[in-house]
Amino acid sequence: MKKLIIVGAGVSGLSAGVYAARNGFDVTIFEKHIIPGGLSTSWKRKGYLFEGGMHWLTGSSEKLFLNKVWREVGALKENNPVFYRDPFYVLKSGGKELCLYRDVDRLEEELLRYAPEDKRAIRRLCDDIRLFKGVHMIVDDIPFLKTKNPVHPGIFELLRMAIVIFRLPFLVQQSYIDYLSKFKNKDIRHLLATVIGTRYNALSFVYTLASFASGDCGYPAGGSLRLTRNMADTFENLGGKIEYRREVSKIVVEGGKASGVVVNDEFVPSDAVIVTEDMRKAVETLFDVQLNRRWLSVLRRHVITEQNMFVCLGVKADLRKYPRGIVFPLEKTLCAGGLEFNELRINNYAEYENHSPEGCTSVTCLLLGNSYAYWKQVKEDGTYKQKKQQLADDVISELEKHMPEIKDAVEVIDVATPLTYERYCNTYEGSWMTVWRPGGRAINAPIKSLSVKNLYFAGQRTIMPGGLPIAVVSGRKAVQYLCRDNNVMFRSAE
Ligand SMILES: Cc1cc2nc3c(=O)[nH]c(=O)nc-3n(C[C@H](O)[C@H](O)[C@H](O)COP(=O)(O)OP(=O)(O)OC[C@H]3O[C@@H](n4cnc5c(N)ncnc54)[C@H](O)[C@@H]3O)c2cc1C
Numbered sequence: 024m025k026k027l028i029i030v031g032a033g034v035s036g037l038s039a040g041v042y043a044a045r046n047g048f049d050v051t052i053f054e055k056h057i058i059p060g061g062l063s064t065s066w067k068r069k070g071y072l073f074e075g076g077m078h079w080l081t082g083s084s085e086k087l088f089l090n091k092v093w094r095e096v097g098a099l100k101e102n103n104p105v106f107y108r109d110p111f112y113v114l115k116s117g118g119k120e121l122c123l124y125r126d127v128d129r130l131e132e133e134l135l136r137y138a139p140e141d142k143r144a145i146r147r148l149c150d151d152i153r154l155f156k157g158v159h160m161i162v163d164d165i166p167f168l169k170t171k172n173p174v175h176p177g178i179f180e181l182l183r184m185a186i187v188i189f190r191l192p193f194l195v196q197q198s199y200i201d202y203l204s205k206f207k208n209k210d211i212r213h214l215l216a217t218v219i220g221t222r223y224n225a226l227s228f229v230y231t232l233a234s235f236a237s238g239d240c241g242y243p244a245g246g247s248l249r250l251t252r253n254m255a256d257t258f259e260n261l262g263g264k265i266e267y268r269r270e271v272s273k274i275v276v277e278g279g280k281a282s283g284v285v286v287n288d289e290f291v292p293s294d295a296v297i298v299t300e301d302m303r304k305a306v307e308t309l310f311d312v313q314l315n316r317r318w319l320s321v322l323r324r325h326v327i328t329e330q331n332m333f334v335c336l337g338v339k340a341d342l343r344k345y346p347r348g349i350v351f352p353l354e355k356t357l358c359a360g361g362l363e364f365n366e367l368r369i370n371n372y373a374e375y376e377n378h379s380p381e382g383c384t385s386v387t388c389l390l391l392g393n394s395y396a397y398w399k400q401v402k403e404d405g406t407y408k409q410k411k412q413q414l415a416d417d418v419i420s421e422l423e424k425h426m427p428e429i430k431d432a433v434e435v436i437d438v439a440t441p442l443t444y445e446r447y448c449n450t451y452e453g454s455w456m457t458v459w460r461p462g463g464r465a466i467n468a469p470i471k472s473l474s475v476k477n478l479y480f481a482g483q484r485t486i487m488p489g490g491l492p493i494a495v496v497s498g499r500k501a502v503q504y505l506c507r508d509n510n511v512m513f514r515s516a517e
Contacts, residue, residue, distance in 0.1 A: 024049040030271045031299035033061025035482030037254040038498025039297045041096045044261035055270035060251035061448050062455045068435045071337035071385040072378045076247035079240035081492040088162050095516050097257025103249045105241035113346040114214040125235040127152045138208035155233035157183040165503045170513040194226035198461040213352040217368040220329050220391040224461040276312045281478040295477040297501050302484035303451035315473040325466050328454030330441040332360050332390040334418045337435025340428040342384040343373040351425045359414050360394030395441040395452040411438040456489040471504040
């Protein structure tokens, strides 16, 4: 049995672990944290569970091949049936409601009802959603792989790609914000601006809504914790080992080959290493040897990080009467983390099982944008805690205007900043996705190292823009390279 070390027990590390163990490798995962999951995580505070990662799972639909991958790695089981919240968001503005429905016909009807003056922009959006509805992430095998379960993208999948090819370049070039600027109605702009981070191109936005419309992107019960715990159990049942609180400080390269890792000053030998620490960070910190220069320069130039501030509130009130996803337009711009926000997007977990004590509700607010430098600065000047409290206070006082039950009922406050993600997961600038900018290149970094043998990468940055589907698929691909290099017939399932 060849010995494999995987750095990190996030979704990509666990995916690689399951496939490698299933293919006969002796696998150890070193994880710096005390639980599996990495960025895909939730945490408990005084009886409240805060979902801190997954908001939707691409590949939750059983119609997609990606769903098979989630099942192969044991992420989706009987214990986490998928739930599709619909409407996904409801904008509440001065007694009026505007729903972001998943179904494109229903969405079109709703937007036209709300803002007939925007007929042209609404039709264009809904036509784009219809066009991209059939396009899904293609999962394929690496070239020249020996496998018992070959995967070939179907002719229909390729045809669907061909259909969108004429619209694609335009949407890649256009910014998300420019696309939204065609709507005259402010509320529609507020609602649609909350789908993803505003620095992306229009394609990323349309593609996300199209995935919703196709019946994908649900939320598995139990959220991030159950999903990743399922994967960890699958891995351990296959004989894999996870060593927690073990941070890898170096990948040892001898004679052009990865020969092991250094953990807590101890050298642990192995025949191969898969690195799932954020690639943008790992290439700068884990190696003494020079990696492929061209790729280093591509990574350094093209990785623009998506980050967020995350405000979690434990509220001593039952907020069941409010929708599960709410957008509140703000009368006055909210300044937080050096950024400006014109709306708040709220997740209300009142109806989710085991998320809060009886009669109480856990509420989260995600504020996307590049705030890393701001938080780094306030950390240095000693006002970090104070600024976090200020952010929570500002969010609470805005929420009180729309949800009066919150007044004097917030009993738990927890704020995460990019520094939190950096500390817990070693991610570059505390980030969890790569922004695909208007006109920017979609970069796919090499999963098999170009300059060091027996070294592979998976997870963030390997395929743009990242997220859970990329994590699980890149872990699978890394093991396919490992199998090909070791002349092992790749098996994806039992
Ligand atoms: C607030 C938020 C919301 C999100 N919502 C969604 C969503 O709705 N849908 C979606 O698809 N994606 C979402 N994501 C993104 C998704 O969670 C991540 O893209 C994905 O989990 C990344 O997985 P990964 O395995 O590549 O990386 P990570 O999760 O970063 O895993 C890397 C692991 O390696 C460990 N590690 C790092 N360095 C070392 C080291 N040197 N030694 C030992 N261990 C190490 C880390 O502790 C971590 O556990 C969200 C993320 C956040 C933060």
